[in-house]
């Protein structure tokens with residue numbers, strides 16, 4: 102049983118019927134967010150009730166927008182939170198943890214979001230789904246679409262590394278390679294959406310991916326015995342994970358499973374594409390489009406994010422910050438994670454360590470604070486970088 106009650110615009114707060122298919126808010130063009138009847142959910146969602154539940158993100162089903170009978174699952178979520186003792190000693194952080202998202206289906210945390218988006222599409226009887234992607238989101242969508250028996254259309258920049266393309270094709274998707282960036286892919290995907298009535302599962306252009314991503318917040322809380330860390334460091338592209346976790350903390354407090362203590366949320370980007378860092382530093386509500394986006398961390402190569410104001414709001418409300426690191430710094434940190442923890446991290450994961458080292462140097466993070474880094478994917482699809 103879930104307690105999904107309605108959709109609400111994250112910007113203008115207009116309310117929409119949960120039984121209809123929506124993309125962006127028809128009134129203002131901003132992302133819609135799922136809302137729940139938390140007063141009722143509270144009666145069944147108790148910490149103790151979770152013990153015997155399945156070890157996937159579906160353990161939080163009261164707070165997910167899909168009925169169990171429509172769930173399309175490959176066992177996503179409930180990834181390990183690993184204490185990184187040796188790494189913590191090297192950089193002077195006593196309580197350092199890594200949330201190891203590389204263990205998800207299709208080896209990235211994109212599985213969480215796409216699992217929910219495709220399950221919801223399945224509930225609505227949708228037959229064709231479409232996505233512009235820098236790589237991991239396309240692979241995840243292809244996997245869940247295959248399982249659900251839907252036709253998947255993928256639009257990727259043509260310089261995306263081969264494994265991402267091979268993955269989508271193997272999973273049965275129709276792949277279009279685009280001479281441009283993710284934003285150009287988005288334009289092309291949008292044409293197919295308009296012309297053929299495909300369902301668009303672009304980041305935050307439908308309200309369900311974020312509901313899958315928010316479960317990272319539930320998991321960190323549960324795995325830390327319902328005491329959130331002091332700092333969370335998250336590699337930000339479209340920002341669904343950061344915004345999702347921030348939403349999850351609010352829900353959990355209303356559910357009565359955590360108190361009002363919040364982590365300081367840190368958004369990490371590459372100096373080659375850092376629109377959120379720039380907007381944060383300039384005190385802006387929205388981010389400007391980043392020209393000439395370039396970074397080896399494909400998940401961070403997002404020059405414009407439709408949820409920019411939600412990302413910036415979460416960083417500011419949490420007293421967090423935004424940090425840009427160079428590609429050299431993030432790769433060096435990826436190797437450091439490897440040799441100290443045994444985790445073969447994606448470059449985006451490495452970026453979180455590079456940011457933490459900067460924040461330690463400035464004493465923005467103190468030695469005795471508890472810090473969680475997100476390794477958002479496995480290194481396996483980025484083999485060209487590990488030479």
Ligand SMILES: *Cc1c(COP(=O)(O)O)cnc(C)c1O
Nearest residue numbers: 237338339340341342400449478
């Ligand atoms: C997509 C992606 C990101 C960025 O995630 P958002 O939630 O879009 O900010 C980070 N790391 C990896 C490996 C990704 O695939």
